[in-house]
Amino acid sequence: MSRWEPNARGRLEQAALDLYSERGFEQTTAAQIAERAGLTERTFFRHYADKREVLFAGAPLLEKLFVDTLAETGEKTAPIDAIASTLNAVAAVFLDRYEHARQRQAVIVASSELRERELIKLASLSAALATTLRGRGVDEPAASLAAEAGVAVFKVGFARWINGDGERPLAEFLREALSELKTVATGS
Template structure:
C-alpha cells in the first residue's frame, strides 16, 4: 500500500466543489477544503496556484482543443470560418454536461473574484485563437478582432444555452449567435 491516497488533485477539486455548494465560496477556507480531501493547506497550493484555480482546472483542455481546431482548419478557410471551427470544438467540450455546468456557473456568478478568473480564462482562449490565426497568416488587428468576436459569441451562446433546457445543442446556439452577430453588424 502506498504512502498516500491516489489523485490528490481530484480529491481537492471534489472537496472544493462540495464545500462551495454547501456553504459558498467565500465561506470556505482552503484549510477546510484540504482537510476534507485528507491533505494540508500547503499541499492545496502545490496543486493549485490559488484558491480560485481549483474551479478552473479543466480550462487547459478547452484551450488545447480550440488551438487544435484553428490549426486543423483547411488552409482555404476564411478567418471567421477557422474561428467558427474553434467554437464548434469548444461547444463539443462544453456542451456535454448541462447540469454540472449550471452548478459551476452559479458558484462563479455569485463571487466577483471567480467572475474575474473566468474572464481571464476566456481571454486566454481568445489569445489562443488569435495565435492560431496569426500562424495562418492573418495580420494582427484582424486576428485579435476575429478571436475576440468569436469568444463574445461563445460567451453569449453558452449563457443562453445554460438558461435553457438540457437537451439543446450548444453548437447550434453558437451558430445562431454568430449569424445574429453577422446581421447586427450588417444593419447599421
C-alpha cells in the same frame, strides 16, 4: 474516503465546487476543501496555487483545445468560419458537462474575484486565438476581431446554454449566437 485513493485533483475540484455552492467562495478555505476531499491541506497546495485555481484548472487545456483545433482548420477557410468550426469542435467537450458547468458558473457569478479571474481567462483565450490566426496568415485587425468575436460568441452561447434546461447541446447555442452576430454585423 482515504487520502490515498486515486484522483486527488478530481476529488479536490468536486469538493471545492460543492463547498463553494453550499457556503460561498469567500467563506470556504483550502483546508475545508481538502478535508471534504479526504486529503490534507498540503496535498491541496501541491495541486493548486490557491482556492480560485481549483475552478480554473482546466483553462489551459481548454485554451490548448481551442488553439489546436483552430490551427488544424483549412488554411483557405475564412477567419470567422475557422472560428465557427473551432467552436463547434470545442462544444463536444461539454456534451456531458451541463450540470457541472452550470454549478461552476453559478459559483463564479456570485463572486467578483472569480468573475475577474474568468475575464482574465477569456482575454487569454482571445489573445491565443488571435496569435493562431496571425500564424495562419490572417492580418490585423482581422485576426483580433475574429478572435474577439469567437470569444464573445462562446461567452453568449455558453451563458444561454447553462441558463437553459440542459436538453440542447452547447453547439446549438454557439451556432445560434454566431448566426446572431453575423446578422448584427451585416445589418440583415
